Amino acid sequence: xxxxxxxxxxxxxxxxxxxxxxxxxxxxxxxxxxxxxxxxxxxxxxxxxxxxxxxxxxxxxxxxxxxxxxxxxxxxxxxxxxxxxxxxxxxxxxxxxxxxxxxxxxxxxxxxxxxxxxxxxxxxxxxxxxxxxxxxxxxxxxxxxxxxxxxxxxxxxxxxxxxxxxxxxxxxxxxxxxxxxxxxxxxxxxxxx
Amino acid sequence: xxxxxxxxxxxxxxxxxxxxxxxxxxxxxxxxxxxxxxxxxxxxxxxxxxxxxxxxxxxxxxxxxxxxxxxxxxxxxxxxxxxxxxxxxxxxxxxxxxxxxxxxxxxxxxxxxxxxxxxxxxxxxxxxxxxxxxxxxxxxxxxxxxxxxxxxxxxxxxxxxxxxxxxxxxxxxxxxxxxxxxxxxxxxxxxxxxxxxxxxxxxxxxxxxxxxxxxxxxxxxxxxxxxxxxxxxxxxxxxxxxxxxxxxxxxxxxxxxxxxxxxxxxxxxxxxxxxxxxxxxxxxxxxxxxxxxxxxxxxxxxxxxxxxxxxxxxxxxxxxxxxxxxxxxxxxxxxxxxxxxxxxxxxxxxxxxxxx
Numbered sequence: 385x386x387x388x389x390x391x392x393x394x395x396x397x398x399x400x401x402x403x404x405x406x407x408x409x410x411x412x413x414x415x416x417x418x419x420x421x422x423x424x425x426x427x428x429x430x431x432x433x434x435x436x437x438x439x440x441x442x443x444x445x446x447x448x449x450x451x452x453x454x455x456x457x458x459x460x461x462x463x464x465x466x467x468x469x470x471x472x473x474x475x476x477x478x479x480x481x482x483x484x485x486x487x488x489x490x491x492x493x494x495x496x497x498x499x500x501x502x503x504x505x506x507x508x509x510x511x512x513x514x515x516x517x518x519x520x521x522x523x524x525x526x527x528x529x530x531x532x533x534x535x536x537x538x539x540x541x542x543x544x545x546x547x548x549x550x551x552x553x554x555x556x557x558x559x560x561x562x563x564x565x566x567x568x569x570x571x572x573x574x575x576x577x
Numbered sequence: 578x579x580x581x582x583x584x585x586x587x588x589x590x591x592x593x594x595x596x597x598x599x600x601x602x603x604x605x606x607x608x609x610x611x612x613x614x615x616x617x618x619x620x621x622x623x624x625x626x627x628x629x630x631x632x633x634x635x636x637x638x639x640x641x642x643x644x645x646x647x648x649x650x651x652x653x654x655x656x657x658x659x660x661x662x663x664x665x666x667x668x669x670x671x672x673x674x675x676x677x678x679x680x681x682x683x684x685x686x687x688x689x690x691x692x693x694x695x696x697x698x699x700x701x702x703x704x705x706x707x708x709x710x711x712x713x714x715x716x717x718x719x720x721x722x723x724x725x726x727x728x729x730x731x732x733x734x735x736x737x738x739x740x741x742x743x744x745x746x747x748x749x750x751x752x753x754x755x756x757x758x759x760x761x762x763x764x765x766x767x768x769x770x771x772x773x774x775x776x777x778x779x780x781x782x783x784x785x786x787x788x789x790x791x792x793x794x795x796x797x798x799x800x801x802x803x804x805x806x807x808x809x810x811x812x813x814x815x816x817x818x819x820x821x822x823x824x825x826x827x828x829x830x831x832x833x834x835x836x837x838x839x840x841x842x843x844x845x846x847x848x849x850x851x852x853x854x855x856x857x858x859x860x861x862x863x864x865x866x867x868x869x870x871x872x873x874x875x876x877x878x879x880x881x882x883x884x885x886x887x888x889x890x891x892x893x894x895x896x897x898x899x900x901x902x903x904x905x906x907x908x909x910x911x912x913x914x915x916x917x918x919x920x921x922x923x924x925x926x927x928x929x930x931x932x933x
Contacts, residue, residue, distance in 0.1 A: 480584070485591065561700055
């Protein structure tokens with residue numbers, strides 16, 4: 385626990401240090417770089433702090449991801465060891481000849497299958513797996529945000545811009561489908577008259 | 578000096594034979610990618626966006642009055658219902674005189690991430706049903722839904738009961754909270770909002786991970802050992818490769834649909850409590866008053882019987898049948914067992930209710 389708290393403290397320190405210098409460099413250079421306001425460097429300079437913040441925060445989430453990943457492999461490895469112990473106890477009871485090869489294989493498969501299914505069905509596995517995926521998603525979000533900063537500097541649509549278009553298209557498709565359906569129903573009604 | 582290591586010579590021979598089979602396998606079996614999974618001929622009767630309604634060509638003259646529309650699952654593709662001539666669900670029903678249609682969901686892309694239950698049920702499925710009713714000059718059809726398709730078919734039947742004559746729910750996902758499978762456990766711990774917002778559609782790779790933890794040793798190791806041991810058996814190899822190819826081809830699931838699926842069905846069990854909303858309308862299973870046949874497999878490791886069976890007890894139908902088969906999720910629809918037991922029973926059940 386103490387090691388984790390020290391790690392957090394030092395992370396906070398480096399975060400502060402990094403953002404301080406990013407801001408100072410930006411304040412020192414923003415006026416001269418304003419001369420090139422039509423080019424990408426001006427935009428990039430304005431957004432550079434965002435990149436730095438994302439990278440630092442991604443580092444925090446990377447720690448969480450590593451913790452969850454280590455726990456994931458620990459659970460797998462513990463289960464493997466226990467299953468192997470049970471198999472080792474059972475196997476010497478089975479004669480090691482061709483006739484009993486299938487039986488030995490069955491014991492191995494069944495014991496491992498049983499132990500691993502119990503693990504995958506357990507609350508502790510489900511919870512850690514859910515958090516592992518969530519931490520991966522947090523990393524993806526930082527990556528997306530950093531990419532968006534770069535795309536914005538080059539006037540290229542970002543994920544959010546494209547999502548807006550997809551949403552609009554979805555709504556249009558839905559409206560068109562309803563209109564077509566209503567038109568068809570009216571036609572059927574009129575033909576029936 | 579006596580040799581203390583006593584190994585059965587037959588074991589050594591088996592080991593060498595296995596190695597020989599592995600070396601010779603590429604010369605003996607086709608490349609999986611080149612295997613064509615299309616079996617029974619069909620016409621594309623209707624299409625909209627990426628979905629297609631397949632109409633299978635019937636080999637028989639005799640047709641029951643009510644057409645059957647199969648709503649396939651959202652995971653993997655429809656080929657499993659027509660995987661081999663002697664194990665084909667579709668072909669068996671055609672031979673029993675049914676006019677069979679099936680919905681193929683196609684491959685959703687990023688542009689489809691906002692498609693939800695409403696689009697699938699009140700849009701695509703409803704349009705397919707209207708098309709079939711129009712083409713067959715009937716006012717109602719029989720509908721069968723398999724797995725997640727069973728859930729879509731159930732929701733459709735609850736919202737449009739006037740268009741469904743008979744409902745067949747095969748391993749439907751109904752009460753996720755009661756599901757005892759690994760899928761249920763993973764779904765309950767998923768931050769689905771975060772997932773959909775960040776990555777959009779549910780990627781196939783995530784499904785493959787879920788499949789890989791279902792029966793990791795039987796499906797991940799033993800299955801392949803058996804494949805190489807049986808490399809001389811043409812029927813075994815053909816069946817193995819076809820199912821393998823099918824298993825490894827699953828389309829993404831549209832983000833919004835996946836979100837509602839996980840939250841309403843697995844995490845909050847809203848469907849079974851008659852509290853789920855689709856397209857602004859409350860889905861009440863009590864509205865399902867048509868004859869219903871629920872098929873469940875006792876060894877189902879994807880949708881446990883505890884998850885499917887509540888449908889039988891929740892519907893408003895008086896004419897309802899529940900069958901529990903001693904097989905698995907895929908065994909119920911694509912096996913010799915299903916040809917001998919499940920399909921004849923389904924055919925009889927539908928026959929009594931298709932010509933009235």
